[in-house]
Amino acid sequence: MTPMLINLPSGSEIQTQFTLSDLTTFKVGGPAEWFVAPQSVEDLQASYVWAVENNISATLLGAGSNLLISDQGLPGLIISTRFLKHHNFDEQTGRITVEAGKPLPKLAKQAARKGWAGLEWAVGIPGTVGGAVVMNAGAHGGCTADNLVEAHVLNPDGSIEILPASALNYTYRSSILQQDRRPLIRAVLQLQPGADPKVVQTTTQTHLSHRLNTQPYDWPSCGSVFRNPLPRSAGWLIEQAGLKGYQLGGAQVAQKHANFILNCGHATASDIFNLIRHVQHRVEQEWSLSLHPEVKMLGEFFEVA
Template sequence: MDNIVKELQEANVGKVLVNEPLSKHTTIKIGGPADVFIEPDSIESLKKTLEIIKKHGIKWRAIGRGSNLLVSDKGIEGAVIKIGNGLNHMELDGTTLTVGAGYSIVSLAVQIARKGLSGLEFSSGIPGSIGGAVYMNAGAHGSDVSKVLTKAHILFDDGTFEWLSNEEMEYSYRTSILQKKRPGIVVEATFQLTEGDKTDISAVMKKNKEYRRDTQPWDLPCAGSIFRNPLPNYAGQLVEKSGLKGHSIGGAKISEMHGNFIVNAGNAKAQDVLDLIQFVKEKIYTIHGVRMETEVEIIGRM
């Protein structure tokens, strides 16, 4: 591993750290160390990083701002590439927006609203980056990324770049082709927005943000929604009907505010969260006959 670290540092790709705790990089504040942690400072540095990693034949994965992510207590083998401030550029041409994958989706939504552009109101209050949102088709309040994205710039495992259209992203509920068929890193995304009234747009965003603040436990570390909604049911409602709100295992606790959130109530381990997820799955299947699937991505050494 020393050789790859030295080569990455000599290539000046950005921040390179060894045995970096992923608890520092996830919104639930849980996760063991990454063997090597890299935060590239540009798209070119990202490409160079992947070239070096591939040359050495080590495992890798990309992360954004760490929401919707549960990293195991044993950490992650190989390299973790964080898509952060080095890829947070933005270019606006009329109503066409191209933005780097490292950009905060909350910050972007606020800036776009101030310009009187509509389309990202749904994302008000959603934690995470543009890259993560595009990767998993993030959404809320009846809309999602697939409604406004026109194309996404992807760096694939073989080192090639490609722009994928909305149709080629094969979007469905919280899913894209990047999860199903063609693993890759979102580098940039282009959105088609519409002109609107600044006051109306801001009012919708304020309402969405207040709803999240009043119904979701962002005062404690959490990963966001734990389960996919097993439509026509809703995960949070099933948890509540089953009397599971407030149930805890170790430092992990089902939120009293929202049944589909597990919070880090104090020094929780990933195993606590995993045990609590399994407990919920078994209880809801026993009571309601519904099989729950996780929305949060679970990664690392198990």
């Protein structure tokens, strides 16, 4: 039985069979069974409760980076946080309260202009605050766990629960929120105000320039595909296995940085998935090491032998 659609507080609508490829940085993926882009936290609450009451799974979609969506699309309700960008700088405490859809690079640049130190590491990460909190995003020796004070999540009845950072069990690129399916709606971050804005901006720009100079941006990608199996980096292992430039369908291991897979204009999600598996198998053969994907794969995928 098809669930009855609802009117959201802002007038936003829940849509059916909404194509998701344009909302991911890989530019691949099939349609969402149900889709909504809430204009407010109240919209998000109403959408989530609607899904719970109709026994429909709900998945949040931020910037669509670090994500590979199946060509078959996704069941359930996909909730895009792209309009949830409100933030507040508290001058008394040095804390930023920010909604889940706020792009992390923009927030890092705004903090730098104010002379608030602590987010310089985040300027080149192509994701949202919500995604960063869930996966403990990091770069340049910093990570979300260094800044997070608390995370606000939605309970199935629509109420908001505040989780202290200590409750998230942060480890390398991981948190308890990856198993806890409750949507993250906002976060509170601690920074250090009062620094010289020029100094913070210089450090921020240095990190951004390093990223632009060492990583490929000529074709769509998801950012780094694999976690780094210390002490070696995933990119070094893949390069030493002779896989730079290796192509499968429209997907290619980047020449500039081997831990990137590129959509060279006509890749399918299946191409990318099978290239990921090929890289894993080759590195396993060469180094007896398992590469674990950092990219989150949603939907059904089938490995081609």
